[in-house]
Amino acid sequence: LRGRSLVTLGRFDHALERLDTALMVFAAPPVDEVNLARVRLERGRALNGKRRGGEARGELELSLAGFEARGHTVQMARVREALAGVTQLAGERNWRDHLVEAERLYREIGSETEARRIRSFLP
Numbered sequence: 001l002r003g004r005s006l007v008t009l010g011r012f013d014h015a016l017e018r019l020d021t022a023l024m025v026f027a028a029p030p031v032d033e034v035n036l037a038r039v040r041l042e043r044g045r046a047l048n049g050k051r052r053g054g055e056a057r058g059e060l061e062l063s064l065a066g067f068e069a070r071g072h073t074v075q076m077a078r079v080r081e082a083l084a085g086v087t088q089l090a091g092e093r094n095w096r097d098h099l100v101e102a103e104r105l106y107r108e109i110g111s112e113t114e115a116r117r118i119r120s121f122l123p
Contacts, residue, residue, distance in 0.1 A: 004042045012049040019043045037066030041079055048086050056086045077105035077114070096122060 003022060006015035019039055026036040040063035047056035060083050067075040080102035088095035099118055106115040 003039070003046075007042050007046045007049065010049065012046045015046045016043065016050075019046060033066050034070060034072065037063045037070075037072075037075065040066065041075070041082065044079075044086070045082055048082065048089065051089070053086050053090050057083070057090075060086060073105050073109050074111070077102040080105065081118070 003015045003018040006012075006018060019042055022039045023036070023043065026032040026039055040059045044056045044058075044060035044063060047053075047059060060079055064076060064079040064083070067079060080098045084095045084098035084102070087098060099121055103115050103118040103122070106112075106118060
């Protein structure tokens with residue numbers, strides 16, 4: 001939670017210090033896959049904030065895989081939003097695809113407010 005707060009505040013270096021520690025804790029046996037995926041999401045956001053897009057994408061893709069394997073739809077949508085930001089900054093044209101998928105996931109779970117928020121970013 002501290003790492004996420006630091007990311008939100010834009011303190012990416014401090015966030016990564018906290019998140020690196022959390023990564024080691026959750027990756028140690030017995031592996032806590034859900035919290036590991038959460039840490040990877042925040043690491044992806046922090047790395048994206050530092051404009052380290054390749055590393056950010058890698059963390060986010062691992063996070064997405066972790067959430068998909070466990071059916072955590074809300075978190076999958078949040079990762080898709082973060083991936084949209086990474087791919088947009090990289091100048092890739094498919095960044096909207098991630099938002100479309102996030103919007104679909106939010107609708108799937110009945111979170112119309114979040115779906116509407118995502119739609120506001122789509123033409």
